[in-house]
Amino acid sequence: MASRSPAARRRRPAAVHRIEIAVRPGEMDPAGHEAALALAGVGLPDVKDVRVLRSWFLQGAHDAGTLERAARGVLANPVLDVFAVDATLDVPVVGGARSVEVTIARRPGVTQPEAESARVALHAVGVEVSEVHASRTFVVTTSASQAQVVAAARRALGNDVIEDVVAGRPTTHTFPTPKRAPVRRRTIKLRRIDDAALEKLSTDMGLSLSLEEMQTIQEHFRALRREPTDVELETLAQTWSEHCKHKTLAGPVRMRDGEGERVYRNLLKETIFDATRRLDKAWCWSVFKDNAGVIEFDGDVGACMKVETHNHPSAIEPYGGAGTGIGGVIRDILGTGLGARPVANTDVFCFGDPRTADDDVPRGCLHPARLLKGVVAGVRDYGNRMGIPTVNGAICFDPDYVGNPVVYAGCVGLLPKAYVEKAARPGDAIVAFGGRTGRDGIHGATFSSVELTSESETVSSGAVQIGDPITEKKVLDVLLQGRDAGWFTAVTDCGAGGFSSAVGEMGEATGAEVDLAAAPLKYPGLLPYEIWISEAQERMVAAVPPKHVDAFLALCASEDVEAVVLGHFRDDRRLVVRHGTTKLADLEMEFLHDGLPRPERAASYVPPVTREPRRRPKKRYDKDVLQLLGMPQIGSKEWVVRQYDHEVQAGAVVRAFTGPHHGPADAAVIAPVLGSRKGLVLANGINPAYGRLDPYQMALLAVDEALRNAVAVGADPKRIAVLDNFTWGRCSRPETLGALVRAAEGCRDAAMLYRTPFISGKDSLNNEFRTDDGRLIVVPPTLLVSAIGVIGDVRRTTTSDLKRAGDVLLLVGATHDELGGSHWYRLRDELGQNVPTVRPGAPRTLATVARLIRQGYVRAAHDLAEGGLAVAAAEMVLASDFGATIDLAKVPGPSKDDDVRLFSESATRFLLEVSPAHASEALAALKRAGVAAARVGKVTKATSLVMTGREGDGSPATRIELDAEKLRLAWREALPTDDAKQTSGRAARRGGKR
Numbered sequence: 001m002a003s004r005s006p007a008a009r010r011r012r013p014a015a016v017h018r019i020e021i022a023v024r025p026g027e028m029d030p031a032g033h034e035a036a037l038a039l040a041g042v043g044l045p046d047v048k049d050v051r052v053l054r055s056w057f058l059q060g061a062h063d064a065g066t067l068e069r070a071a072r073g074v075l076a077n078p079v080l081d082v083f084a085v086d087a088t089l090d091v092p093v094v095g096g097a098r099s100v101e102v103t104i105a106r107r108p109g110v111t112q113p114e115a116e117s118a119r120v121a122l123h124a125v126g127v128e129v130s131e132v133h134a135s136r137t138f139v140v141t142t143s144a145s146q147a148q149v150v151a152a153a154r155r156a157l158g159n160d161v162i163e164d165v166v167a168g169r170p171t172t173h174t175f176p177t178p179k180r181a182p183v184r185r186r187t188i189k190l191r192r193i194d195d196a197a198l199e200k201l202s203t204d205m206g207l208s209l210s211l212e213e214m215q216t217i218q219e220h221f222r223a224l225r226r227e228p229t230d231v232e233l234e235t236l237a238q239t240w241s242e243h244c245k246h247k248t249l250a251g252p253v254r255m256r257d258g259e260g261e262r263v264y265r266n267l268l269k270e271t272i273f274d275a276t277r278r279l280d281k282a283w284c285w286s287v288f289k290d291n292a293g294v295i296e297f298d299g300d301v302g303a304c305m306k307v308e309t310h311n312h313p314s315a316i317e318p319y320g321g322a323g324t325g326i327g328g329v330i331r332d333i334l335g336t337g338l339g340a341r342p343v344a345n346t347d348v349f350c351f352g353d354p355r356t357a358d359d360d361v362p363r364g365c366l367h368p369a370r371l372l373k374g375v376v377a378g379v380r381d382y383g384n385r386m387g388i389p390t391v392n393g394a395i396c397f398d399p400d401y402v403g404n405p406v407v408y409a410g411c412v413g414l415l416p417k418a419y420v421e422k423a424a425r426p427g428d429a430i431v432a433f434g435g436r437t438g439r440d441g442i443h444g445a446t447f448s449s450v451e452l453t454s455e456s457e458t459v460s461s462g463a464v465q466i467g468d469p470i471t472e473k474k475v476l477d478v479l480l481q482g483r484d485a486g487w488f489t490a491v492t493d494c495g496a497g498g499f500s501s502a503v504g505e506m507g508e509a510t511g512a513e514v515d516l517a518a519a520p521l522k523y524p525g526l527l528p529y530e531i532w533i534s535e536a537q538e539r540m541v542a543a544v545p546p547k548h549v550d551a552f553l554a555l556c557a558s559e560d561v562e563a564v565v566l567g568h569f570r571d572d573r574r575l576v577v578r579h580g581t582t583k584l585a586d587l588e589m590e591f592l593h594d595g596l597p598r599p600e601r602a603a604s605y606v607p608p609v610t611r612e613p614r615r616r617p618k619k620r621y622d623k624d625v626l627q628l629l630g631m632p633q634i635g636s637k638e639w640v641v642r643q644y645d646h647e648v649q650a651g652a653v654v655r656a657f658t659g660p661h662h663g664p665a666d667a668a669v670i671a672p673v674l675g676s677r678k679g680l681v682l683a684n685g686i687n688p689a690y691g692r693l694d695p696y697q698m699a700l701l702a703v704d705e706a707l708r709n710a711v712a713v714g715a716d717p718k719r720i721a722v723l724d725n726f727t728w729g730r731c732s733r734p735e736t737l738g739a740l741v742r743a744a745e746g747c748r749d750a751a752m753l754y755r756t757p758f759i760s761g762k763d764s765l766n767n768e769f770r771t772d773d774g775r776l777i778v779v780p781p782t783l784l785v786s787a788i789g790v791i792g793d794v795r796r797t798t799t800s801d802l803k804r805a806g807d808v809l810l811l812v813g814a815t816h817d818e819l820g821g822s823h824w825y826r827l828r829d830e831l832g833q834n835v836p837t838v839r840p841g842a843p844r845t846l847a848t849v850a851r852l853i854r855q856g857y858v859r860a861a862h863d864l865a866e867g868g869l870a871v872a873a874a875e876m877v878l879a880s881d882f883g884a885t886i887d888l889a890k891v892p893g894p895s896k897d898d899d900v901r902l903f904s905e906s907a908t909r910f911l912l913e914v915s916p917a918h919a920s921e922a923l924a925a926l927k928r929a930g931v932a933a934a935r936v937g938k939v940t941k942a943t944s945l946v947m948t949g950r951e952g953d954g955s956p957a958t959r960i961e962l963d964a965e966k967l968r969l970a971w972r973e974a975l976p977t978d979d980a981k982q983t984s985g986r987a988a989r990r991g992g993k994r
Contacts (some may be wrong), residue, residue, distance in 0.1 A: 017067055018086055019076075034410070040156045074125060102150050103165075105155055275748045307723050351372050365402060432520075432541050432566050435472075532577060601734075622904070625960055628824065667787075678791070679797070720788070726763040893906070
């Protein structure tokens with residue numbers, strides 16, 4: 001969306017001027033180089049060179065001197081750039097060859113943060129403009145035709161959902177002048193229509209409500225003897241959406257499986273919530289009732305964490321979807337209690353294989369490589385510009401994510417204990433502050449409650465938002481100052497459902513009255529219901545006592561944050577929405593929040609019929625190790641991680657990479673309070689392959705992985721809390737819901753086994769894609785478990801890189817024949833059957849390893865996960881300047897097979913480096929705790945990994961001997977980094993199919 005100043009709506013349109021900017025001839029054009037790789041990557045032939053022109057269209061009456069000052073002082077880099085005012089730049093082409101121009105610009109109504117930033121910057125230097133619009137022109141030196149270049153640019157450089165891609169170089173821009181929509185009360189004829197018409201109405205309005213829910217609404221308004229308004233129906237649809245009400249997990253379920261039949265009246269409350277309630281940890285300050293869970297961190301300071309998904313928007317527009325995903329979860333932290341200060345971000349992504357052939361991508365889907373690149377860029381740009389470090393994450397790959405990627409975004413914050421509780425009071429003003437309201441994000445809550453199809457990119461494009469992190473940073477500054485001044489009694493973010501959800505939830509116990517005419521709009525023409533449910537970004541709502549309203553509004557103005565009074569909280573538990581004198585909605589809070597029908601859902605679970613593949617012993621497994629390290633799931637994500645600022649706020653202790661050669665760390669450690677040695681540990685556990693075999697064990701294993709990752713860097717397992725994020729298919733199918741029930745039961749049992757409370761969670765259902773031929777692609781049952789722990793002294797952290805030649809390597813935990821779902825089997829396109837099992841002694845293992853680390857016995861620690869012992873040992877070697885020798889015959893556990901000892905992914909295992917002086921004492925401590933452990937090898941000066949097994953006659957045999965450089969090369973080249981490999985087209989543009 002072009003940026004428009006408030007006065008622009010009252011002035012006669014002024015002249016539109018163009019400032020064109022390019023990198024100086026002869027200098028490298030980084031954006032052009034990236035574009036050239038992207039175009040070549042989608043098959044555009046003969047791309048010799050690309051130069052990028054940045055065009056700014058400014059509306060305002062200015063002379064040439066003023067415009068030149070604007071270009072030279074604000075828009076262009078005076079050292080590297082050249083510019084032209086109301087003229088066309090000549091772009092030299094390579095060798096005088098032919099060039100083709102194509103221009104990409106945001107569509108009308110789509111947020112354009114750079115235009116707003118330019119307007120503010122121009123104002124600061126005295127150049128007043130009423131509107132700003134930005135575009136990019138790519139001058140492509142190629143023998144390809146203009147049509148070919150435009151088609152390639154549409155696939156590689158632009159996104160039709162939010163951008164126009166046109167041939168040529170526009171020399172002017174017409175700013176749209178939307179007409180003001182008449183404000184009227186629009187009623188919907190509902191009371192006398194039949195069931196078929198009810199279902200059609202839900203579909204036509206994009207409500208995503210079931211027939212039973214529509215019937216409930218119909219009966220309610222029959223009792224009121226009136227028809228509902230469009231605003232009332234939209235409010236009910238938003239509040240009752242799966243995204244907001246979690247109807248499946250919080251509803252009644254009748255479950256049938258091999259254990260018999262059982263009924264849950266509320267699945268979440270009787271599984272995950274119940275475990276936290278029974279554990280009753282005093283250090284858990286706020287659980288499952290606010291925007292984020294809060295635990296004690298240091299005295300009167302708490303730490304909070306929330307992880308959200310933004311799957312459907314990211315599938316359509318990965319940059320905007322992921323950026324607003326991280327922006328939204330940051331606002332969850334801002335809206336926790338009376339406001340927390342964000343100190344870290346996390347991200348976990350699940351994509352289809354980035355090496356997928358274009359023709360195998362369904363029509364309407366973006367290629368996994370394009371999704372990956374766009375999602376990473378969205379998270380990068382939002383987090384970096386907010387000044388929040390992105391410190392922990394993971395990336396998973398599976399063919400069944402090709403139709404529906406999974407994007408988890410997390411945020412961690414700090415807040416004083418005194419600010420944990422909040423409640424709006426009758427009479428408090430409803431103050432909205434932050435960004436303006438537009439059409440972006442309409443029906444985002446209901447959009448996330450349906451499956452995707454090949455038409456979703458166009459039909460649901462309005463549900464996609466574009467973020468503006470600069471505005472959100474200013475909102476953050478205002479919120480913390482207002483909190484500390486005591487100027488509001490409650491605050492929350494405008495997330496899914498916008499004002500409807502924010503005001504509706506804050507006023508549930510009191511009631512609320514809102515005047516939409518007061519809402520600041522990005523542009524005129526919005527209908528009242530659009531203002532009410534828009535999910536336009538960077539907006540917060542606070543409950544401000546009348547005596548503090550003027551002070552709070554003045555604070556917002558001082559930080560250049562727009563703020564208005566939308567209304568007030570009532571004392572009669574009614575939600576009243578007006579636009580001036582026109583009443584648009586009048587709903588009882590009781591019906592809005594508690595009137596939702598809760599039908600009992602049928603669930604069933606039958607274990608899949610699989611088999612263990614026949615394994616033939618091999619003499620050597622060098623190739624297997626290199627192939628495992630080269631898998632995108634296991635290999636280095638350095639090209640992703642290096643784009644994130646993990647040093648901002650100066651709290652990084654253990655980063656994503658460790659050791660002199662930058663191997664993978666198990667978890668992140670930050671010291672978020674400068675001058676304090678108290679630290680937070682952030683870790684995660686996820687492995688969707690287990691969900692296909694046993695969703696119950698998948699849940700236990702995800703918790704186990706998150707905990708052992710945290711323990712490996714020094715966390716105290718007694719002070720770790722976890723969060724759950726379920727990503728599932730459509731649970732109207734009993735077998736799909738049955739798998740979800742088993743996973744929820746697994747979370748409950750894991751929490752009780754480890755004495756580890758869940759403090760927050762989120763579910764994202766209906767993650768499916770229907771192809772043109774009717775085939776359904778369903779995401780694997782996916783559970784992300786995020787862990788947040790406390791470490792008393794960050795100087796006691798441990799990393800995974802080897803530290804000293806001659807040290808002893810201890811393998812902690814038993815290895816079993818559990819290759820089902822393993823990455824080694826994936827190399828052979830096998831799934832297997834024997835999924836790893838979490839055993840009752842797991843908590844003792846974690847506690848003993850944590851104690852050994854605290855005592856200073858452990859120099860390096862690494863958990864055994866993807867790829868088993870072989871990959872864990874390889875990662876410890878490739879990170880360091882040392883090597884390792886390991887005797888597989890000494891691996892504790894019942895299996896005698898070398899392939900099992902190498903590649904099994906059995907749970908709760910660690911590879912520890914300890915000094916020879918402490919080895920016996922460490923082993924004795926493990927034995928006293930009843931933990932299987934053995935001395936399996938040592939650290940060597942020779943920089944290679946040597947792993948020996950046994951022949952049939954018991955004689956030693958080298959199974960693996962690999963130089964560290966070979967390991968590093970395989971690991972670092974796992975995920976392609978150049979745009980020729982990373983960028984591919986939207987299959988919809990070339991009729992691709994899967």
